[in-house]
Amino acid sequence: MRAHTLTLVALPLLAACTSVPEQPGQCDAAPAQSLLGEPYTEALGAKVQELTGSTILRPVHEGDPVTEDYRLDRVTVVWNDGRKVVKISCG
Template sequence: MRMATIPVLFGLMAGCTTTDGPVEPAGPCRVDMSFQMRYVGSEFKMPLREEIQYAANARIARILHPDDPVTKDLRPDRLNILLGEDGKINALTCG
């Protein structure tokens, strides 16, 4: 009888464990001058997108190339990564 309760008790304890992963950015987006200085002028690569988005606390990010059509809706939780013709980051804005 004692053997049957140990696996059940262990199973209940295993179900109670939680793992705390990184907190997902929820906004609002935050971009100041020092933040801009850290990234503007850098060559943009896709892995850099997540780093910048996370550092800006933006829930979503969009990459804008010259002449891309852009919606005018204001989203305080969105980061805009504006690229130049050379593929380098020209500006970072929220909205």
């Protein structure tokens, strides 16, 4: 009985160790990093969204306030006063 109880407790813990498969729309910022320094335009934003696989694009002027909620499906493109892209990140 004791071994059976231990198994029932251990199985959910082991299942938590498995990797979670990537979901459609989940952002991966790595492919878009080559666009840093480019001038931000709507077309560039669309390209970033396509490269990252995100479903939500959030263009932000450097220093502007943004929400701190984390979204797996959102890419944030930060641009400066010269309209140059300074950061591309997911969340």
